[in-house]
């Protein structure tokens with residue numbers, strides 16, 4: 001009779017740690033698997049928001065270059081998004097001074113993505129956004145890769161839909177502006193979908 005409850009107690013005692021250990025193993029496996037998934041998808045899409053002008057006050061999705069450039073290490077608040085002259089940004093821009101310490105907006109084409117990024121770096125830009133030259137493109141994101149020249153770029157580089165680039169340029173021009181004011185990158189993870197101010201001309 002004395003042994004019975006003891007066995008019972010020890011069984012219960014063993015049973016609980018088993019479940020805890022199992023849960024820990026499963027949790028570790030989950031973390032490991034999700035960690036692998038994250039590291040495979042090295043650079044995830046990011047977002048920036050235009051603060052001014054008001055007619056462009058939306059949140060835009062951009063895709064970081066896949067194998068050149070660097071990550072943002074902090075959010076840039078209220079910096080200029082300045083259109084490069086010439087638009088393709090393949091040669092030294094003529095509006096160098098305006099681009100310095102701002103984010104540059106260039107257009108795809110004329111040279112490699114990496115060359116554009118290096119040009120941006122040379123004028124002291126904080127980052128570069130390359131809008132697709134297809135101004136009707138409102139869904140296809142390009143993976144920007146390097147050009148096998150063994151060069152790199154020390155500022156963040158991102159791809160923007162052609163439609164977004166076109167609308168930004170067009171509305172800035174309509175206001176006689178050469179720049180927008182932006183925050184980049186912004187974290188929209190916790191923002192409910194209906195509060196994410198997507199540009200009305202596209203659907204994410």
Ligand SMILES: *[C@@H]1O[C@H](CO)[C@@H](O)[C@H](O)[C@H]1NC(C)=O
Pocket residue numbers: 067068069070146151152153
């Ligand atoms: C460029 O530098 C970044 C950051 O150091 C690195 O992750 C990337 O692999 C480099 N790319 C090339 C093409 O060397």
Ligand SMILES: *[C@@H]1O[C@H](CO)[C@@H](O)[C@H](O)[C@H]1NC(C)=O
Pocket residue numbers: 070073154155156
């Ligand atoms: C952040 O990045 C800038 C260039 O993008 C670099 O100059 C600076 O040293 C970095 N800071 C940290 C803390 O890594």
Ligand SMILES: *[C@@H]1O[C@H](CO)[C@@H](O)[C@H](O)[C@H]1NC(C)=O
Pocket residue numbers: 187188189190
């Ligand atoms: C965005 O915010 C969420 C929730 O606050 C956080 O878990 C996530 O790591 C953040 N992402 C970035 C890229 O900062």
